[in-house]
Amino acid sequence: MTPAKNTRHKEQPGYVLHSYPYQETSLIVEMFTREFGRIGMVAKGAKRPHSPLRSVLMPFHALTLDWSGKSDLKTLRTAEWRGAFRVLKGRALICGFYLNELLLKLLHRDDPHDALFDVYEQTLQALQEGADHAIVLRCFEKRLLSELGYALILDRDAETQQPLEGHRRYQYLIDRGPVSVAAHASGNGNVGSGLELLGQTLIDMNSDHYTSAVTQQQSKSLMRTLIGHYLGHQTLHSRQLLIDLQGL
Numbered sequence: 001m002t003p004a005k006n007t008r009h010k011e012q013p014g015y016v017l018h019s020y021p022y023q024e025t026s027l028i029v030e031m032f033t034r035e036f037g038r039i040g041m042v043a044k045g046a047k048r049p050h051s052p053l054r055s056v057l058m059p060f061h062a063l064t065l066d067w068s069g070k071s072d073l074k075t076l077r078t079a080e081w082r083g084a085f086r087v088l089k090g091r092a093l094i095c096g097f098y099l100n101e102l103l104l105k106l107l108h109r110d111d112p113h114d115a116l117f118d119v120y121e122q123t124l125q126a127l128q129e130g131a132d133h134a135i136v137l138r139c140f141e142k143r144l145l146s147e148l149g150y151a152l153i154l155d156r157d158a159e160t161q162q163p164l165e166g167h168r169r170y171q172y173l174i175d176r177g178p179v180s181v182a183a184h185a186s187g188n189g190n191v192g193s194g195l196e197l198l199g200q201t202l203i204d205m206n207s208d209h210y211t212s213a214v215t216q217q218q219s220k221s222l223m224r225t226l227i228g229h230y231l232g233h234q235t236l237h238s239r240q241l242l243i244d245l246q247g248l
Contacts, residue, residue: 012036013082016060016063019043025045027053031076034117037107037109037111037112039074043076066079086125087128101237103144106231123136134220135208142208154202157178158177159179164178167199197218
C-alpha cells in the first residue's frame with residue numbers, strides 16, 4: 001500500500017472555531033476553511049509568550065493559513081490575519097460562539113462547504129454591524145441545515161404539495177415538512193407529532209422576512225426543534241447563554 005502523501009496547503013482562508021491546550025506549549029485548533037471544511041490542526045508552541053501564533057489564533061477573525069500533514073490532525077505552519085480585525089461584543093459575541101458551536105457539532109471534518117463558509121463570513125459581518133441578532137441567526141440556521149442536506153420545506157404542504165396558506169395551521173414534521181392540521185382533524189389520517197405553527201410563518205421564513213412578532217417566535221421554536229433533533233444528545237452551551245439573556 002502506498003503511504004499517504006504529506007500534503008501542504010498554503011494561503012487558505014479560514015477561521016478558528018475552537019482551541020484547547022495540547023501538551024505543555026501547543027494548542028489543538030478546530031478550523032473552518034473555505035476549500036477543505038472543518039479541519040483539526042496542531043499549533044505547535046502557540047502557548048509560548050513570543051509565538052507568532054499566540055495573538056492570531058482567535059475566533060471571528062479572518063485568517064490566511066498554511067498547514068501540512070497526512071493524518072486526521074494536521075500541523076499548522078503559519079497563520080496571519082486576512083483583512084480587518086473583527087470585534088464582536090456583548091450578545092453579538094455570544095451569537096458568534098453559537099455559530100461556531102453549530103459548525104463544530106454538525107459539520108464533519110474534511111467535508112468542504114464553500115458556500116456555507118461565505119455565509120458564515122457574511123453572518124459575522126452582520127453581527128459586527130449590529131444587525132438584528134435573531135434574524136441573523138435564523139437565516140444562518142436555515143442555510144446551515146440546507147448545506148447539511150436537511151433543507152426545510154417552506155413553500156408547500158408536504159402531503160398534498162399544494163402551496164401553503166398563511167391563515168392555515170400546519171404541523172412541521174421532522175424530515176418530512178409541513179402538513180395541514182385541519183385536513184387531518186377532519187378525519188383524513190394521523191398527522192403525527194410535530195410543532196404546530198401558522199402557514200404565514202413558513203412563508204415568511206421562505207423569504208427571510210421576520211418583521212412579524214409571531215413569525216419571530218414560531219421560527220425560533222421551529223429552528224430550535226430541528227437543530228436539537230440533528231444534534232442528538234449534544235448540548236449547545238452557547239444557546240443556554242442566549243436563553244439566559246432572554247435569548248434567541
